[in-house]
Amino acid sequence: MPGQATPHKVIVIGGGYAGTVAANHLRMRTDVDIALVNPRPKFVDRIRLHQFVAGTGDATVDYGTLLGEGIQLVVDSATRIDTAARIVQLASGRALDYDHVIYAVGSTAATPSISGAAEFAFPIAEFESAQRLRARLDELPLDAPVTVVGGGPTGIETAAELVEQGRTVTLVCGGILMPSLSAPGRRYAAKWLSRHGVTVLEADKVAEVRPDAVVLASGAVRPSVLTIWTTGFGVPELATESGMRTDALGRLLTDETLTSIDDARIVATGDAAAPSGQPLRMSCQGAGALGAQAADTVLSHIAGTEPAVIDQALLGTCVSLGRRAGIRQLTRKDDIAVNLYIGGRAGARIKEMTCKIGMGKIRREARKPGSLVWPKGGPRPEQPTSVAPVVP
Known part of the structure; x- marks a missing residue:
């Protein structure tokens, strides 16, 4: 229409929990063109990847059920953000121009430095690696020895899911079994795993992975026809390759409004954001709220108003133990566990x-942008709140 204002072009890079919420939340304004760039045509529900591997659940969701009207899904990978030209370059050769970018590339499995791990161990952090792992499991008899490396939530959930399917499983923790749980919560998890047949090696570490065995730091060799690696996370290198400053892991450095310290048109969220160099714990719980807050920051930049600092608390952890048990660990607002958890069937239901x-x-954010609520009041460092404002 004549005289109609030019829409503000916002590109969301990454269609995980944070990016999808951010894209939907941006629809609070009607004059925003939103493109969501994601390498896969379907949403990956990463907290169900251990179920997908074991064959007890699905881990993908159709974006058509998750994205609000008018959001363009671009199935492609971003290879570089040209901040001078304000262009996002894609692997296909396409280039998308933007007024603002929400950087929501998420996290990936880290390449393990342990001898043989990169060659012979199977990661589980991404859908494609989970597909390869599931195919390998399908080739193995139930009594084939399987080793899960990593005593965090992914390792525990994977070991529990597999042992419940009748697999022979050893869990090598490399330290305390899920240290973020309270002592009573850890005891409950350890007892469940032991009672169901998982051999838990809490203090042992893997020194080498072989095609048919793992070698522990003690020198002991344990048979392992399949080794699953669940420890360590990294992030894509897009920010670094685009010339923006990151933390040691590669997360984009931002202020407390999630705005990049290098370019006020770039706002980061989710696992790939490092506000004040102190990122929140990687989690689905944190990602959705950070997605909404990143979108609010962009909307403030468009409006020419001061964006709010992030305000978010993490109030617990849920860990499944197969299909019939689980743990809901309660925490304070600073994500420190208290000596209270809910276990058993109630934990599984939660x-x-x-x-x-x-x-x-x-889905609700897609239907009603701005509807997302989250717990607030978590501690954050005392830092300057924002960088130079963006001219709308």
């Missing part, structure tokens, strides 16, 4: 409900 609520919040 975990399943939490997974469904996560998807439900994204």
Whole structure:
């Protein structure tokens, strides 16, 4: 229409929990063109990847059920952000121009430095690696020895899911079993794993991975026809390759409004953001709220107003133990566990409900932008709140 204002072009790079919420939240303004760039045509529900591997659940969701009207899904990979030209370059050769970018590339599996791990161990952090792992499991008899490396939530959930399927599983923790749990919560998890047949090696570390065995730091050799690597995370190198400053892991450095310290048109969120150099714990719980807050920051930049600093608390952890048990660990607002957890079938129901609520919040945000609520009041460092404002 004549005289109609030119829409503000916002590109969201990454279609995980944070990016999808951010794209939907941006629709609070009607004069924003939103493109969501993601390398896969479907949403990956990463907190269900251990179920996908074991064959007890799906881990993909159609974006058509998650994205609000008018959001363009671009199935491609961003290879560089040209901040001078304000262009996002894609692997296909396309280039998308932008007024603002929400950097939501998420996290990936880290390449392990342990001898043989990169060649012979199977990661589980991404859908493609989970597909390869599931195909390998399908080739193995149930009594084939399987080793899961990593005593965090992914390692525990994977070991529990597989042992419940009748697999022979050893869990090598490399330290304390899930240290973020309270002592009572850890005891409960350890007892469940032991009672169901998982051999838990809490203090042992893997020194070498072989095609048919793992070598522990003690020198002991344990048979392992399949080794699953669940420890360590990294982030894509897009920010570094685009010339922006990052932390040691590669997360984009931002101020407390999630605005890049290098370019005020770039706002980061989710696992790939490092506000004040102190990122929140990588989690689905944190990602959705950070996505909404990143979108609010962009909307403030467009409006020419001062964006709010992030305000978010993390209030617990859910860990599944197969399909019939789980743990809901309660924490303070600073994410420190208290000596209170809910276990057993009730814990399993809470975990399943939490997974469904996560998807439900994204769908609700698609229907009603701005509807997402989250717990607030978590501690953040005293830092300057923002960088130079963007001219709309």
